[in-house]
Amino acid sequence: MAGGDELPWGGTCALRGCDPRKILRPGAEIIDSARLMRGKGIEDRGPSINGADLTRHRHGFTDPVPQRMEGGPSRKGVESLHGTATFETANRLVVDGRAYGSRHFLIATGAHPRxxxxxxxxxxxxxxxxxxxxxxxxxxxxxxxxxxxxxxxxxxxxxxxxxxxxxxxxxxxxxxxxxxxxxxxxxxxxxxxxxxxxxxxxxxxxxxxxxxxxxxxxxxxxxxxxxxxxxxxxxxxxxxxxxxxxxxxxxx
Ligand SMILES: Cc1cc2nc3c(=O)[nH]c(=O)nc-3n(C[C@H](O)[C@H](O)[C@H](O)COP(=O)(O)OP(=O)(O)OC[C@H]3O[C@@H](n4cnc5c(N)ncnc54)[C@H](O)[C@@H]3O)c2cc1C
CATH class of the missing domain: 3.50.50.60 (FAD/NAD(P)-binding domain)
Known part of the structure; x- marks a missing residue:
């Protein structure tokens, strides 16, 4: 059995979607909360976003994902492939110049911007x-x-x-x-x-x-x-x- 991705393993949600966006959000929420409390006992001049720190924080979550995602299946004997998959024929899929033959393929390639x-x-x-x-x-x-x-x-x-x-x-x-x-x-x-x-x-x-x-x-x-x-x-x-x-x- 083999599985692969043309990008680092982990998929959109963990690497480029839900998770990174949730990491950006709390900082903005804190600034917003401070602004809402302006004149109600909180000075809101202090908090601001430090982009470099935030980027480092995000990488702390996303960088370990590909290795973790790939490690699990590969420990169970699944061959990890890296590259764009294209069909050569109905029963032959090519990834990174190598053809894989099978009767069945699971395609779970998600979505791209239109x-x-x-x-x-x-x-x-x-x-x-x-x-x-x-x-x-x-x-x-x-x-x-x-x-x-x-x-x-x-x-x-x-x-x-x-x-x-x-x-x-x-x-x-x-x-x-x-x-x-x-x-x-x-x-x-x-x-x-x-x-x-x-x-x-x-x-x-x-x-x-x-x-x-x-x-x-x-x-x-x-x-x-x-x-x-x-x-x-x-x-x-x-x-x-x-x-x-x-x-x-x-x-x-
Ligand atoms: C910015 C953003 C924020 C999001 N936030 C949320 C959220 O908060 N909550 C939520 O529920 N959903 C959210 N989503 C949607 C969520 O990320 C997707 O619904 C989910 O990732 C889909 O999972 P999937 O496994 O179907 O596809 P994906 O996670 O996209 O995985 C498909 C993989 O296939 C690979 N691939 C594509 N074509 C090929 C090819 N020809 N050969 C080899 N590999 C290929 C891609 O590189 C990709 O890694 C968000 C999406 C984006 C873009």
Whole structure:
């Protein structure tokens, strides 16, 4: 038996998703709590985010994961593979130049960000790159009004940034209770989070170290100057459009 990954073993949640985001959150919550207590007995001038310390703290959790995840199965005799898996035929899977034959393969490749179709979309950073930032730039825009964008924006604002969120839908966080979303958007606005619904990105242009993003709200285009633009829009199955789609078995 063999199992593999094209990235270090551990998967999205432990290395690039749920766990690292939960490590970023408590610092932002402490700053927020201190601000809420302003004038109620707590001086809130003190706490601030130390990006280098926080990054080190996050690595303390994530760095040991691949070895631990790989060690368990390999002690039970499972061969560990490293590389992108692609089907050669329905019964042959190639990983790192070596072919493995079997009647059955378990494909558990998760999801990737959907490709975006506006000019220079490749300049957007994804959630993995955002989680890897040691310092959040002062002006940052996120494409996609889901929970990841909102959480990153709320963390960024407690780190001193002025984040924005643009979302093509009529409401952000559309799967959540509207009255709670309204409260969150209102609360975010007090902290400087600019949420624009029914807004798409038309283009992204780099001007020196800054970005000029043209956004379109109901046919009206506005240019936003920022330092970093990220995408946290809906993901799609990693098998979509990839060579990991299993070819049909030949008859006979
Ligand atoms: C920023 C972020 C925050 C999140 N926060 C939460 C949260 O708080 N709570 C929650 O429930 N969920 C959260 N999620 C979602 C959660 O991470 C995923 O639902 C979960 O990881 C899916 O598990 P999986 O095993 O299906 O796929 P994954 O964990 O993505 O594992 C699939 C693995 O397959 C590998 N792979 C892909 N294609 C190939 C290939 N061709 N060859 C070889 N290897 C390949 C990938 O490298 C990946 O490591 C978050 C996701 C993100 C991005």
């Amino acid at each position: 490709p975006l179709d506006f000019p220079r979309a490749e300049h957007l950073i994804d959630s993995t790159a955002f989680l890897g930032l040691e310092q959040v730039p002062g002006r940052v825009l996120s494409f996609g009004g889901g929970s990841v964008s909102f959480e990153f924006a709320h963390i960024a604002t407690r780190a001193g940034a002025s984040p924005g969120i643009v979302d093509p839908g009529s409401r952000p966080l559309e799967r959540f209770a509207p009255h709670l979303v309204d409260l969150l958007v209102e609360r975010g606005a007090e902290g400087g989070i600019d949420v624009r619904a029914e807004t798409t990105v038309s283009s992204v242009e780099h001007v020196g170290s800054a970005c000029r993003v043209t956004v379109d709200t109901a046919g009206i285009e506005v240019v936003i100057e920022i330092e970093l633009v990220g995408s946290a829009h809906r993901r799609r199955a990693a098998t979509a459009g990839s060579a990991l789609r299993r070819p049909a078995r030949e008859a006979g």
